[in-house]
Amino acid sequence: MITGIGITKTFRQRGGVLGAREVPALRGVDFAIDKGGAVSFIGESGSGKTTLGRIIAGLETHDGGEIVIDGVPMSSLRHRRRQPYFRRIQLIHQDPYSALNPTRTIHQTLEAPLRLRARQTGRSRSWADARAGELLSMVGLDPGYVLPRYPHQLSGGMRQRVVIARALTMDPEVLVADEAVSMIDVSLRLGILALLKDLRERLGVGVLFITHDIATARYIGDDGELYVLYRGQVVERGPTEKIIADPVHPYTQSLLSAIPVLHGLERPGAERVVPLETQREATPGPGCLFAPRCPFATERCERETPALSRDGQTEHACFHPQRRSVIPVGVGE
Amino acid sequence: MTVHTAAPEVRIRDLTVVYKTPAGELPAVRGVDLTLAPGTITGVVGESGSGKSTLALSLLNAVQPPGRIAAGSVEIDGLGDVLTLWGEDLRRARGRQVGYVFQAAQNSLNPLKTIGKQLLDLGRSHDVADLRALVRDAKDLLARMGMDGARVLDSYQHELSGGMRQRVGIMLALVLNAKVVVLDEPTTALDMITQATILRIIREVHEERALTTLVITHDVGAVAEVADSLAVMYGGRVVEHGPVTEVLGNARHPYTQGLIRAIPRLSGDLSLARALPGRPPTLGTLPGQGCVFRERCERRMEVCETDDPLPVNRDGRMVACHAADRHLTLVERKEFV
Numbered sequence: 001m002i003t004g005i006g007i008t009k010t011f012r013q014r015g016g017v018l019g020a021r022e023v024p025a026l027r028g029v030d031f032a033i034d035k036g037g038a039v040s041f042i043g044e045s046g047s048g049k050t051t052l053g054r055i056i057a058g059l060e061t062h063d064g065g066e067i068v069i070d071g072v073p074m075s076s077l078r079h080r081r082r083q084p085y086f087r088r089i090q091l092i093h094q095d096p097y098s099a100l101n102p103t104r105t106i107h108q109t110l111e112a113p114l115r116l117r118a119r120q121t122g123r124s125r126s127w128a129d130a131r132a133g134e135l136l137s138m139v140g141l142d143p144g145y146v147l148p149r150y151p152h153q154l155s156g157g158m159r160q161r162v163v164i165a166r167a168l169t170m171d172p173e174v175l176v177a178d179e180a181v182s183m184i185d186v187s188l189r190l191g192i193l194a195l196l197k198d199l200r201e202r203l204g205v206g207v208l209f210i211t212h213d214i215a216t217a218r219y220i221g222d223d224g225e226l227y228v229l230y231r232g233q234v235v236e237r238g239p240t241e242k243i244i245a246d247p248v249h250p251y252t253q254s255l256l257s258a259i260p261v262l263h264g265l266e267r268p269g270a271e272r273v274v275p276l277e278t279q280r281e282a283t284p285g286p287g288c289l290f291a292p293r294c295p296f297a298t299e300r301c302e303r304e305t306p307a308l309s310r311d312g313q314t315e316h317a318c319f320h321p322q323r324r325s326v327i328p329v330g331v332g333e
Numbered sequence: 334m335t336v337h338t339a340a341p342e343v344r345i346r347d348l349t350v351v352y353k354t355p356a357g358e359l360p361a362v363r364g365v366d367l368t369l370a371p372g373t374i375t376g377v378v379g380e381s382g383s384g385k386s387t388l389a390l391s392l393l394n395a396v397q398p399p400g401r402i403a404a405g406s407v408e409i410d411g412l413g414d415v416l417t418l419w420g421e422d423l424r425r426a427r428g429r430q431v432g433y434v435f436q437a438a439q440n441s442l443n444p445l446k447t448i449g450k451q452l453l454d455l456g457r458s459h460d461v462a463d464l465r466a467l468v469r470d471a472k473d474l475l476a477r478m479g480m481d482g483a484r485v486l487d488s489y490q491h492e493l494s495g496g497m498r499q500r501v502g503i504m505l506a507l508v509l510n511a512k513v514v515v516l517d518e519p520t521t522a523l524d525m526i527t528q529a530t531i532l533r534i535i536r537e538v539h540e541e542r543a544l545t546t547l548v549i550t551h552d553v554g555a556v557a558e559v560a561d562s563l564a565v566m567y568g569g570r571v572v573e574h575g576p577v578t579e580v581l582g583n584a585r586h587p588y589t590q591g592l593i594r595a596i597p598r599l600s601g602d603l604s605l606a607r608a609l610p611g612r613p614p615t616l617g618t619l620p621g622q623g624c625v626f627r628e629r630c631e632r633r634m635e636v637c638e639t640d641d642p643l644p645v646n647r648d649g650r651m652v653a654c655h656a657a658d659r660h661l662t663l664v665e666r667k668e669f670v
Contacts, residue, residue, distance in 0.1 A: 044524035045495075155612045156381075185380040186551055190595045191608035212525055219597040219606065244599055258529035259599060260554030264582030266598070275526060277479055327599045331582070 002033045002056065002089070002174065006065035009051055009232075025051045027232040028065065030308075033174060036204040038221025040240060042214055042255065043229035050178055052229070053210045057176045058086030090167035094179040096159035100151040106162055107132060107147040113169040135165040139195055157188035164195065174206040175199070181216060193219050214256060218244055228252045231289045238314025248311070248321035251275070251290045257326040266328035273326055288319070296320050340372035340545045341410035341512050343392070348405035350387050350396055352616060359616040361387045361400065363569045366644065369513075371410070374539055374546040376556030376577065378592075379566035380613040386436065388566070389515050389549045393427050394418060409513055428459055432506030434499075436517040436549075441502065442490040448501055449486035452508065459509055467508065474504045477541075478534050496527035500534065507542065514539075515547045520555050532559045553596060557581055565589045568614045568625030575650030585652045588626045624655065632656040 009026040026048045033039045033056075041049040054060035056067070067074045069085045077085075093099035100109060114128035133143035139161040151159055160180065167175055177196060181189040197220055199205050209220045217226060218240055226240040228251065236249040247253045250273055257272035275293040288294070291301040300319055308317045345367040351358040362384040369375045379385040390396050392407055394415045407415045412430050415423075427433070435441040443451055449468070456467045472482030478500045490498060499519060506514055519535065520528040536559050539546045550556055556563055557577060564574040565586065573586040584590045591609040598606070611629035619625060627637040636655050644653040 044526065157612060185613055186553065187380060187592055187595050187609035188612060189608070190597065190606055193597065194608060215597040215599050218599065219603055222603060255525055256599070258525040260529075260532070260552075260558035262554060262557045262581050262593070262596070262598075264557070264578035264580070265593070266600075274529075277530070330598075330601045 003068045004031045007062050008064035009062045036206050038207050038224030040209040040217035040226050047229040048232040049210045049229050053176045053178050057089050057091040088173040090172040092177045092180050096163050099163050135168050139165045156184050176208045178210040236316040249316045249318045250294045253326045261328040269326040271324040340543045342371045343369035344408040346406045349403045351403045353399035369545050373561040376548045376560030376563045382615050383566040384569040385549045385566050389517050428509050432511030432514040434502045434506045434516040471508050513545050517549045572653050585657045586654045587630045587632050
């Protein structure tokens, strides 16, 4: 179980005529990932979803707030003592083409972390060798074919499976998948998603899925939780199916409305929301961050910041929550 | 301002493009027939290695070595066969008659020059007499796409967001009044909302300026949203082509059917979605004879091993498949890589 409380992160850009510029990436985010659960972070570029994923994987520091793993606050531990905790959280990189060392065979790529793992757990070297094959079979690859090969001899889909197998060498409890299928051919994407889903069910590994594509988040965990991030804030949160079917925050509605309709198979939602375009987004006012683009914004939204508040099964941060049917529906439904 | 003449028709006939490899010349595009009806948006969808980008480059006669257009013709109304043009004539046709928005327009702008300077370069290289009018047209186009034209022209590319650069790319392709426009992956690497905006802009500008537009993409959703007709490419072939609602709503080629089934959707039963088995062919793994899709096909027959299915036209639709007209129950297959 991993929880985050009020995570903040600000990047400082150096240089420029006006000196250093501060870019807030996360503005106080709370989250919880249960054992074996499926959690998705959804948002556009600049929403902070990738930064949050990296913080959770222990690859990035945060400025404020606290990460708690199994009841232990990470700030109470020294760096070395934290490592065994973050070992349980493994990141699957977005780009399977650059995530694997091109000069090493898959066998070598898997061998190094497995030897380390063998030492950590007091197992033998032969265990490590056998485990490499086991992991590859687990991700749906033929060990005999894949082990002696170099990354360039494998397809994108196979490479991504190797990356997942490598993440599994550390016996993780949570896999953080950051846009794990966006670089993969359309016809193969579903195979990778099905694999992540399968690992969840078979091994009880939790999956933190970071994406801009809400439909893939639905496939990974329709029983999961969805967090919609906008400029470093959670604007809506709740069960994935519920948020997709009944979004109430105008930003969530805009995201769902933007998903292309497969004409001929689907018809568009009746109340699609198109956000306003604005050129002055760099300096937010005191009010709601989405207000400058929100078609439903009122004066109050410009002045006050809505807090995340509970509303039935979900939470949202909006003064005017209203249900709208925005998602495409199948023609036959 | 814009002169509204009729949109031209584009006729691609028996186009074959080969690439030189250590294993000899291999076809990236093989025997493609495709007609872009005047005033319509045609979407070409395909995975990596399907030959879609090579097909698009052929419209400009711009296939680079080691590639070579081996056979066929690309006739554009008012221009003739592009593949017979060369030298100055070809250079003038590019931009004047055929506008091209490159894949990742984000990266195809010159980082050292303002957008305005690049616009003037474009004007001079095409001997535009009235550069002021050109700048005015450019500003109008940018304003049409929801941007502040004067500001954009004074900007360097790094000062613009991805969606803005994409619009600049569209402006540069249209400012010389090209009537045929090719957009290669126009929404890749853009955020969802920006993507929806760009698709809407493509549609609106297409209609206002009476263009004939070709959109190349791997994203079925993106073409579904914008195109009138949809061509599906696989292994260098067009395997299915027809009105977009019919191709998606009632796909006839097993590849199209599989591709549609492999897209996770927002509504409906998730358990119906499944990945296509196997993987897309590369130049080296394309079968020398028979159907290019048979390795991954759940309806393959003996004839598929030996005979290349010929394109069959019926009810305004084209399908190239031996099994397309037979009604068979689909066999469930286990997923593998």
